[in-house]
Amino acid sequence: QVQVVESGGGVVQPGRSLRLSCAASGFTFDDHGMHWVRQAPGKGLEWVAVIWYDGRNEFYGDSVKGRFTISRDNSKNIVFLQINNLTAEDTAVYYCARGSGYGGNAESLDYWGQGTQVTVSS
Amino acid sequence: DIQMTQSPSSVSASVGDRVTITCRASQDIYSWLAWFQQKPGKAPKLLIYAASSLQSGVPSRFSGSESGTDFTLTISSLQPEDFATYYCQQANSFPWTFGQGTKVEIK
Numbered sequence: 001q002v003q004v005v006e007s008g009g010g011v012v013q014p015g016r017s018l019r020l021s022c023a024a025s026g027f028t029f030d031d032h033g034m035h036w037v038r039q040a041p042g043k044g045l046e047w048v049a050v051i052w053y054d055g056r057n058e059f060y061g062d063s064v065k066g067r068f069t070i071s072r073d074n075s076k077n078i079v080f081l082q083i084n085n086l087t088a089e090d091t092a093v094y095y096c097a098r099g100s101g102y103g104g105n106a107e108s109l110d111y112w113g114q115g116t117q118v119t120v121s122s
Numbered sequence: 123d124i125q126m127t128q129s130p131s132s133v134s135a136s137v138g139d140r141v142t143i144t145c146r147a148s149q150d151i152y153s154w155l156a157w158f159q160q161k162p163g164k165a166p167k168l169l170i171y172a173a174s175s176l177q178s179g180v181p182s183r184f185s186g187s188e189s190g191t192d193f194t195l196t197i198s199s200l201q202p203e204d205f206a207t208y209y210c211q212q213a214n215s216f217p218w219t220f221g222q223g224t225k226v227e228i229k
Contacts, residue, residue, distance in 0.1 A: 035218075037166075045158075045166065045209055047218040059216040062123060095165055105215055108156050108171035115165060 002026040002111045004096045009116030012086050020081040020116055022096030029077040030054065033103020036070060036081050038092040039115075048094070051079060052103035063089075086120045093117050124148050124212050128221030134229040139200045143224045145210035147191040154214040157186055157195045160223075161206045169208075170195065200226070 008020040022034065036048040049060045049070040058070050069082040079096060093115040101107040125148035135141050145155065153173040158166040168177045170186035173193055183198040197204055205228055210221040 044223045045160075045211070045220040047211070047220065050216070050218075061217045100171070105213055106152075106154050106172075107213060108168055108177075109158075109166075109211075110168050110171075110177065112165040112167070 002098065004098060004111060004113040006094060006096045006113045006116040009094065009118045011119045011121055013122050014087055014120055016086055017082065017084045018086060018118060020083070020094055020096075020118070022079045022081075022113060024077045024079070024096075024098065027098070030074040031102070033099035033101065033107065034070075034072060034079040035097045035099055035109055036079075037095045037097055037109070037112075038090075039095070040089075040092045043092075046092075049081065050099065050103055054102075057103065083118070086118075088120050090118060091120050123217055124151060124215060124219055126210055126212055126219050126221040128210055128224055130224060131222065132225040132227060134227045135200050136229045137200055137202055139229075141197040141200050141204075141226060143195045143208055143210075143226075145193045145195075145221045147193070147212055147214075150191060151212045151214035153188060154212060155186075155188070155193045156211045156213060157184075158209045158211065159204075159206045160209065166209065171213075197226075 035050045051070045072079040095115045096113045097109040098111040100110045127146045155173045157170040160166040173188040174186040207225045
């Protein structure tokens with residue numbers, strides 16, 4: 001069965017960096033784009049980033065562009081989210097989700113992990 | 123960026139009621155709209171994609187429709203397990219964007 005499992009969250013001081021990981025199994029990983037979505041406490045969902053099946057294209061949400069970097073290792077079925085210069089506004093649960101296709105538009109987020117909590121606090 | 127305006131923000135309903143949630147896109151998204159259900163402390167779950175296609179395993183009481191840039195999620199007969207928050211999301215162009223959410227509460 002399809003599984004995505006996030007890890008790497010925690011409590012981090014403002015200005016520091018963090019790398020989140022998402023391990024995938026149960027499907028042909030390099031056939032699918034992978035996404036990150038976050039949810040601040042008590043708030044709605046915010047799409048963060050996508051990386052194409054082959055890692056050659058990435059897109060980001062406006063609020064994270066320039067500070068977040070998505071990458072993937074198709075040999076290990078893992079996708080990463082590097083977050084730099086963390087601020088309190090980055091406090092959220094970060095979800096990894098599988099795209100239904102290669103990573104472009106006109107697809108859906110069909111399987112989600114349970115999320116990893118990131119708390120930015122001094 | 124495409125803005126998604128979802129309404130209402132909350133609705134109170136009883137088991138067996140028909141519930142309708144609406145989402146309006148700020149521009150044409152060519153049917154590339156999805157609906158998600160989220161329960162407290164859990165990950166979102168895909169219900170509907172491409173405006174009206176039911177995701178595998180989702181009960182048939184959930185349905186989606188569209189009219190231009192207006193999209194609707196309908197729960198035909200609300201069940202106890204349907205009390206949750208629902209989000210729409212456009213997948214026509216990056217950055218993808220979500221509606222603000224609709225909380226379906228017990229009346």
